[in-house]
Amino acid sequence: MAEPKTNESMEKIVSLCKRRGFIFQSSEIYGGINGFWDYGPLGAELKRNVKELWWNTMTREREDVAGLEATIIMSPAIWKASGHVDTFSDPMCDCRKCKKRFRADQLCEDQGLALTKDANGKFIFPAGTKCTNCESTDLTEPRPFNLMFKTYVGPVESEDNVAYLRPETAQAIFAQFKNVMETARQKVPFGIGQIGKAFRNEVTPRNYTFRSREFEQMELEFFIKPDEAVEAIHGSVVTVPETGHPGEPQPNWGWQAWHQYWVEERVRFYEGIGLARATLGFHRQTAEELAHYARACVDILFKFPFSKRDENGNVKGDELEGVAARSDFDLSQHARFSGKPMGVFDDELRQAWGKLPKEKQDDLWRRYYENRKRYLTKSGVEAEAAGKQATDDANGLAKGQYIPHVIEPSAGVDRLILALITNAYTETVKTDDKGKSETIYTMKFHPRVAPIKVGVLPLLKNKPELVAKAVAVRDLLRPWMNVYYDDGGSIGKRYARQDEAGTPFCVTIDFDTLGEKPELLDTVTLRYRDDGKQERLKISELRDWLLARIR
């Protein structure tokens, strides 16, 4: 296994990305804008390929997932229900003396004080508030940090028409859950997939494109039955080992099996586009890290050049994707805030329930009741109302009704692009006959994601027959894949150019193609990017040969 690349190589990677047209800084001619990035010609192709592979794998090739493409600006009520309006606007302050940063409300609380607001809604520290680190009272005034981009719908800027650019794509899926389920004729368990832009006003965009303010997500919300329903129908809920792929989905899977299934499915996806398991890392969130409603969350990490080493010198990696088991929190929140029912009716559950012995019914009823009550209480519903609502919910379960739970594999496209780029980046030192050495760069992309699939090159450009034949081969392949034709400079230089672009195959039209050796008429030289090896292939077989390797 290759050693994780170091931070020095990061600078060279950034430089190559610009030089070859993978990634540019946004608005560069005006001095740039922090946290925003553009994809150049090669980057745009790479990203399209990745998104298309995700879309195909997650939706088209599955019976149980449907797609969605929702708007970026949605009703602000969505962000109240999701909790983003509250958690994304903490007041922050800095200590001018020791330079530590605090959440202003927590800082006050730690000292038995309370943060207040003045008449204008500005946060005010109570007298005597000091830094808990160095005891200094020289604190900057508390400023609200809103991590959501704000705008106004309609031409008048007033508090009544504030809207936000979505900070994640997931909520649109929950909001359209019912519509999608009905029109796609799906039944739980099923999923809704979406690819789209999201925006976060990050405090510090860092590490090249890794943490950007505008970014793209590929998210699946996979809706499953609550474990109590599975147990009612199948007698028990099967659990699977916490490592390894659990195999094809089974009807008696509970959230734990589905969660493990999606973690492993996602790892397969990454392996399928060239990220070996050894380049990935995993982080299973601890009970303290988990949100109160979450059952589990496994982050899939990639070992970036900038990733930190732990005390043992091991690189853990940074997050590409989080696979979260989010219980029924999201749909429940939208049911409460919108007043619209988010539950589903499950005939199989209704019939199975009727055949259960009384003790089993009571046990399941009680457990479902407790879960619902815990959720409602945690969400601030007062005890009596929560008890009543939970009773209704548990009675609903007995009639075949429940709010689906959800497993959420949520991936960052731009982070994945950066992972693919750093993973592909390879330096080779080459020494020529005269002992002069130079470093050559190869982007070893998996053919499935490579921006250019094949370079088509006439051996010499001053031989019209070679050029004409090469143009014909280019036009033959063009409807099927991204082809790059190049006749500039020497053949070696053109190979090198394609190596830097990460083109997995080059096809050279030479004198044998024209029939200099009659038995080789209409064959071409096929050259591999990674080892420079060559073989001969008939032009008539070229298209299928390439398609088999790039799909």
Added chain:
RNA sequence: GCGAGCGUAGCUCAGCCUGGUAGAGCAUCACGUUGCCAACGUGAGUGUCGAGGGUUCGAAUCCCUUCGCUCGCUCCA
């Protein structure tokens, strides 16, 4: 947001200390050449030296502000 460092051609960088209106290598383009891995020849283009302001007869060079990048702190639901 705080602190430190940096910003000169598409890329990597020299020049800045000790002010006198800009250079190298690579890359790019054209023509020629080239019988398979960055060959060669000739020619061409490119910078308001990140931006704005100040000091000065004169600023890439000194000072201030600002934007961007890197690192540390912080943040990352």
